[in-house]
Amino acid sequence: MSEIRLPGGFVSDVVRVDETVRRTPARNAPFIHELLDLFAQQGWQGAPRYLGIDAAGRETLSYLDGHVAWQPVQPPDVVSDESLAMVAQLVREFHDLTAGSSLAGDEQVVCHNDLSPKNTVYRDLGHGLRPVAFLDWDLAAPGQHIHDVAHMCWQYLDLGPSIHDPAAAVRGLRLLCDAYGLVDRGDLVKTIMWWQDRCWRGIEAAATTGDPACVALRSAGVVDEVRAAWSWVADNQHVLDDGIK
Missing domain, CATH: 3.30.200 (Phosphorylase Kinase; domain 1)
Structure with missing residues (x-):
């Protein structure tokens, strides 16, 4: 074959x-x-x-047939309110399935730990493209709800300098948190920044040791992009925190 x-x-x-x-x-x-x-x-x-x-x-x-949103420019359906809400609902579904399981151990759930559009399959369900599945579970591990929710918010909202109005980010954060059912949001923005900091530092460290994948990521400008995203969230942290309470 x-x-x-x-x-x-x-x-x-x-x-x-x-x-x-x-x-x-x-x-x-x-x-x-x-x-x-x-x-x-x-x-x-x-x-x-x-x-x-x-x-x-x-x-x-x-093989899961559909549209995988790995390219920078995506159809409007991928970033629609309806799609964002369905992403959050899918995350809640697998969190609920793993809560209390032996795989979760002493943690709340099993986290995907790399939720992003590029790891999401979208299909037209009759009203445009909608998320139906997540790919690339390589980093999955026991963790807390907030870890996946924060990573989801960062990646699907593209939190960073491309957002010119923090109010738009607040609206997206509230939409995702409401659809997921996240009640305690006090640590959400802090956890988003933790992910961003962890991400660029991890890529930089691995690239320095010669890891081919991370060398490619650094060469593609990913380290600089993530550092800029962290700076944007840090600059707007109080606005975001206050807006999602």
Whole structure:
């Protein structure tokens, strides 16, 4: 069967083979496979199915058809209020499925830890493109609700210098938090900044040691972009905090 390289990723080489996806297993592959099996057992359609390891030692997943929003410019439907609300609802669904499970351990839930449009599959459900599933669960781990909600807010709202009016960011934050059902929002903005700081420092440190994926990310300007995003949130922290109370 022919292999078609799937676009959009810096970190791993992913190919499509018929109706499956083949990729190098993550370092915590057993945990991820167990998580995907849990979703399958519960009938949750928001993640690919784990199908085993192929003859080349690659992880085999079900292929999810749809629009993956990895390019910088996206159709308006992707950033519509309806799509943003559905993203938050999908996050709440898998958080609820993992809460109290052995995979979550002593933490509240299992977090995806890399929620963003580029890891989201959108389909036209009759009223335009809407999010239906999340890809790339490699960083999934036990954590707190706020971790995924903060990462979601940063990435899907593109919090940073591209937002000229902080009031627009406040509106987006409230929309996502309301759709998710996040009641305690006191640490949300602080956690967004924690993610941004952690992200650029992690890429920079790994690139310095020669990690190919992080070298590519740094060369593409991602470190500078994330640092600028952190500065924007820091400059507007009080406005954002006050607006989402």
